[in-house]
Amino acid sequence: MTQDHEKANIPNGRRSFLTTASRLTMAGAVGPVIGLSASSAIAAQTQPASAESPTNEYLEATAQRSLDALESAYGAHKGQRRNHTKGIGAIGKFVGTAAAREYSRSLLFSGETIEVVARFSLAGGNPDASDAERSARGIGIQFRLPDGSLQHMTMLHTPMFFATMPQTFIDKFFALTPDPATGKADPARFNAFLKSHHDNDAQAHYLGTVNPPVSYANCPFFGIHTFKFVGKDDKVTMVRWRFVPRDGEKNLTDDEVKSAPKDFLQAALMERVKRGPLQWDMIVSIGEPGDPVTNPTVLWPANRKEFHAGTLTLTDAMPQEQAPSYGINFDPLVMADGIEPSDDPILRFRSTSYGLSYSRRLRNL
Numbered sequence: 001m002t003q004d005h006e007k008a009n010i011p012n013g014r015r016s017f018l019t020t021a022s023r024l025t026m027a028g029a030v031g032p033v034i035g036l037s038a039s040s041a042i043a044a045q046t047q048p049a050s051a052e053s054p055t056n057e058y059l060e061a062t063a064q065r066s067l068d069a070l071e072s073a074y075g076a077h078k079g080q081r082r083n084h085t086k087g088i089g090a091i092g093k094f095v096g097t098a099a100a101r102e103y104s105r106s107l108l109f110s111g112e113t114i115e116v117v118a119r120f121s122l123a124g125g126n127p128d129a130s131d132a133e134r135s136a137r138g139i140g141i142q143f144r145l146p147d148g149s150l151q152h153m154t155m156l157h158t159p160m161f162f163a164t165m166p167q168t169f170i171d172k173f174f175a176l177t178p179d180p181a182t183g184k185a186d187p188a189r190f191n192a193f194l195k196s197h198h199d200n201d202a203q204a205h206y207l208g209t210v211n212p213p214v215s216y217a218n219c220p221f222f223g224i225h226t227f228k229f230v231g232k233d234d235k236v237t238m239v240r241w242r243f244v245p246r247d248g249e250k251n252l253t254d255d256e257v258k259s260a261p262k263d264f265l266q267a268a269l270m271e272r273v274k275r276g277p278l279q280w281d282m283i284v285s286i287g288e289p290g291d292p293v294t295n296p297t298v299l300w301p302a303n304r305k306e307f308h309a310g311t312l313t314l315t316d317a318m319p320q321e322q323a324p325s326y327g328i329n330f331d332p333l334v335m336a337d338g339i340e341p342s343d344d345p346i347l348r349f350r351s352t353s354y355g356l357s358y359s360r361r362l363r364n365l
């Protein structure tokens, strides 16, 4: 298993993750990142040191900086999520398989029917974003296990993420800050981000070449990170998972991308659940020695051994303000016994960022 990062001491004594070899090994051109209204400065690399903001502050990726970056790009929308702001609630159930029980002792795979609260969303902090924009679609799922414990999964419809290190996330959203003169992000500054952050390439290429989905019902969702399945005998298996829609994957045509109404996703989902339950199969891939486990921008080879770990069934959908998911913090590190996180620095970082966003929303900030 490869580690493509190292921990480094920074001068003020605090520790931070710094990229050493974050170049992609997979094919993927520097594509336009469309959908996330483009750009401005790369804070970490271009902002001068000052008494209030010493250079080291810009080098350190903190939850605070990640929210500063999101709010810089999209503003702070009171009482709302700072990322994936536009969304829809859903409820349903999950039933795990005997095949999954071979690898994980999690009650998720006990075979009992597990209650599920979910939320679909559009990446980015704009509550009025167009549903046709070329950004990631997300799903947060809270599984309520029979012993009262919780298991979270927070996934995207792209197979890969755009950052090997939290600093890329922070730099990207500062680079999307609107220029006060135009109200739009500065393309030159966003291009500077693209040129200096090649870990962004693969997802940008994917979003630039694969049209957005026609409905959340037709979205595959990828866990992206590597996780550990822990068996009854404590045996650890490195895994990645994805949820494959039984309705099939279906994307907008080029014409539909241009003409689709701004808010079609909610209507499409509501209409679909009226016709019957929606299902996804959870497919788990087993890692082999040498597969990257800390880099969420690089895919595993397609020929990895896979098994069907369970079926997600969603029975109802509702506007997010009325949904049980409204008050949930889909922190991806909320895990029940039997599933554990890898050392992926992005996965580890997410928890604090979600917590801070959640606390702002609860305080109506």
Ligand code: HEM
Residues within 6 Å of the ligand: 066, 080, 081, 082, 083, 084, 087, 119, 120, 121, 137, 138, 139, 140, 154, 155, 156, 161, 163, 165, 166, 169, 222, 223, 224, 225, 296, 328, 329, 330, 346, 349, 350, 353, 354, 357, 358, 361
């Ligand atoms: C450095 C990396 C990341 C940061 C800083 C970050 C930050 C955030 C924040 C602040 C939120 C809003 C949380 C809330 O207010 O409840 C959020 C939501 C979300 N993120 Fe991330 N994220 C990161 C990576 C990822 C990755 C890798 C995935 C998927 C594998 C992902 C999927 C989602 C989804 C689906 C939501 C919406 C959850 C909901 O409906 O509440 N994020 N993210």
